[in-house]
Amino acid sequence: MQPACPRQDVTVGILALQGAFAEHQVMFQKVSAKRKVVIVLVRTPEDLDKCDALVIPGGESTTIALLARLAGLLEPLAQFLKTKPVWGTCAGAILLSSAVENAKKGGQEVLGGVSVKIARNGWGSQVESFEVPLEVEGLRESNRAFHGIFIRAPVVMDLTQSLTEPPIQVISRISSSLLPASIGPLDEDDTDPRDPRTIVALRQGKHLLTTFHPELTKDNRFHEYFIVECVLPTLLS
Numbered sequence: 511m512q513p514a515c516p517r518q519d520v521t522v523g524i525l526a527l528q529g530a531f532a533e534h535q536v537m538f539q540k541v542s543a544k545r546k547v548v549i550v551l552v553r554t555p556e557d558l559d560k561c562d563a564l565v566i567p568g569g570e571s572t573t574i575a576l577l578a579r580l581a582g583l584l585e586p587l588a589q590f591l592k593t594k595p596v597w598g599t600c601a602g603a604i605l606l607s608s609a610v611e612n613a614k615k616g617g618q619e620v621l622g623g624v625s626v627k628i629a630r631n632g633w634g635s636q637v638e639s640f641e642v643p644l645e646v647e648g649l650r651e652s653n654r655a656f657h658g659i660f661i662r663a664p665v666v667m668d669l670t671q672s673l674t675e676p677p678i679q680v681i682s683r684i685s686s687s688l689l690p691a692s693i694g695p696l697d698e699d700d701t702d703p704r705d706p707r708t709i710v711a712l713r714q715g716k717h718l719l720t721t722f723h724p725e726l727t728k729d730n731r732f733h734e735y736f737i738v739e740c741v742l743p744t745l746l747s
């Protein structure tokens with residue numbers, strides 16, 4: 511009998527219905543990990559079947575959800591995230607959450623992979639988009655700030671995890687003193703560092719959620735983090 515051949519690569523899908531999927535693809539091409547990263551642009555359930563992990567990009571969460579429904583992907587996506595790692599960025603973070611505030615009329619479909627309640631456009635409209643340096647726990651060279659780009663970004667309103675779920679691990683908070691004048695401070699005395707609205711990156715088990723856009727920078731440390739910290743450990747477990 512032939513000995514089992516160890517797998518040499520890891521297949522990461524990027525949901526490619528709308529939004530910044532091409533930018534994620536470019537970033538993954540520059541990641542160096544122990545395994546080769548193969549990218550699949552996911553538009554059908556058959557594409558999703560090939561993947562070990564998935565990224566849901568930024569864009570417009572209602573449009574992505576609608577196109578996913580039309581493509582017959584909503585149910586396969588909900589099944590996928592029960593066993594495989596998913597990273598949601600911005601609109602993708604909304605889709606990955608379990609509840610949404612400020613949803614569009616008619617409601618908002620979510621996949622419920624991460625136990626947070628999130629508010630769409632929680633920092634304001636397009637003109638209130640902003641960029642700030644972020645400290646992120648666990649990134650390579652973590653003492654070098656990561657450039658956080660927030661475009662009509664969602665805001666974490668509440669952590670809703672139950673005792674039976676993997677714990678939520680906050681890996682980055684925005685310092686409210688850095689928020690643009692049009693937005694900050696978060697509260698009158700601006701003192702509660704545990705205010706959930708300061709959370710901009712978190713993990714729950716194998717899943718990763720960022721409310722900003724790492725794929726719009728030239729810094730691929732978040733893409734590397736997803737592969738090394740979320741995808742490879744899940745594949746090897």
Ligand SMILES: NC(=O)CC[C@H](N)C(=O)O
Nearest residue numbers: 568569570571600601662
């Ligand atoms: N940059 C983004 O992904 C914006 C997200 C958008 N506000 C939404 O609700 O989907």
